[in-house]
Amino acid sequence: MNIFDKNGIELNAQCSVDEEDGVYGLILESWGPSHRNRDYNVALDCIIERLIDSRIDNVVVYIASSAARKHISYLDERKIHPEEYYSLVGGSPRKLRQKLCSYLAYFSRTGKKDVPLGNRTKRIIISVPGINSGDFWGAIVNGESLELLQPTDDENVLNKRVSRLLKKTLREPEGQNVPKSVERLQKVYARDPAVKGWILQKSKGSCENCGENAPFFLNDGSPYLEVHHVIPLSSAGADTISNCVALCPNCHRAMHFSQDAKEMIEVLYSKVERLQK
Numbered sequence: 001m002n003i004f005d006k007n008g009i010e011l012n013a014q015c016s017v018d019e020e021d022g023v024y025g026l027i028l029e030s031w032g033p034s035h036r037n038r039d040y041n042v043a044l045d046c047i048i049e050r051l052i053d054s055r056i057d058n059v060v061v062y063i064a065s066s067a068a069r070k071h072i073s074y075l076d077e078r079k080i081h082p083e084e085y086y087s088l089v090g091g092s093p094r095k096l097r098q099k100l101c102s103y104l105a106y107f108s109r110t111g112k113k114d115v116p117l118g119n120r121t122k123r124i125i126i127s128v129p130g131i132n133s134g135d136f137w138g139a140i141v142n143g144e145s146l147e148l149l150q151p152t153d154d155e156n157v158l159n160k161r162v163s164r165l166l167k168k169t170l171r172e173p174e175g176q177n178v179p180k181s182v183e184r185l186q187k188v189y190a191r192d193p194a195v196k197g198w199i200l201q202k203s204k205g206s207c208e209n210c211g212e213n214a215p216f217f218l219n220d221g222s223p224y225l226e227v228h229h230v231i232p233l234s235s236a237g238a239d240t241i242s243n244c245v246a247l248c249p250n251c252h253r254a255m256h257f258s259q260d261a262k263e264m265i266e267v268l269y270s271k272v273e274r275l276q277k
C-alpha cells in the first residue's frame, strides 16, 4: 500500500504492515531516483506526526534492507538508534525524522557489522511496543489518527474532528450500531413566551435576515421561524424584543456558524431597528 499525505494525496513511498523476523510493524521502503526519496521523507514525516497525534511516545526502528537482513541475523543489532526505544516526545515530526535519518545514515555508513550496500534501498521497519493491530497501522498510513476517529459526546470536539477529517479522502466508515450515550447536566434558560410570540407575530412569517417566507407551516398552521438571541443568553444577553429576531433555519444556522457571522450580525443591527447592542 501507499502512504497518503495530509491532503489525501498518495505518496510515492511503498509500505506494508507485517510481521518480519519476529517484529510486527510498518515496513517502509523507497529506492531509486532522488524524487522517490523525497516522498520517502514526506511519508516518514507523516507517519511520525500521526504516531504523535495518536499519543505514541516510543517506537523501535530497525533497518530491514535485504542486505542487512542477510548479514545481520540478530534483529537487535539492526536497531538503528542506540537507546532501547526511539522517543517521539518533545520534537517536531520533521526534527524527529531528521534525527532518525541521521541514525539511519550512520548505520548505513559504518554498519554494526560489515554490511555490503548498507541500506541503499531504504527499507525500515517501525514497531510500536505492544501494538500488533493492522487497524492501528491502517489508520496511520491513511492519515486518520486514532484520536481523530474516536466517537465523542462533545459536539465541539466532534466538529473539530470532522473539520480535520474533511481535509482527507475518507474511506467508507463502519460507524457504530450501538453508540454510547452520556447524561449531562445542562444550563437552560427560562424564556418569556410573550417575547417569542411577539417576535414571531412581528415577522409576519418571513425571515428578518433574508426576507424569505418561512420554509413550512407547523401543525397549528403557524409559519415556522426560529427566534434567535443576537447576544446569546449564555453571554448575558437579554430575553427582550431588543435582542431577538425571527430567522429562517438557514439564516439562523448561518448566524451561529457562518464564517461571515460577524458581518451578518452587524447587518441585522442596522436592518432591524428595535435591536439594541
Ligand SMILES: [Zn+2]
Binding pocket: 207, 208, 209, 210, 211, 212, 247, 248, 249, 250, 251, 252
Ligand atoms: Zn433567512
Ligand SMILES: [Zn+2]
Binding pocket: 227, 228, 229, 252, 256
Ligand atoms: Zn440562535
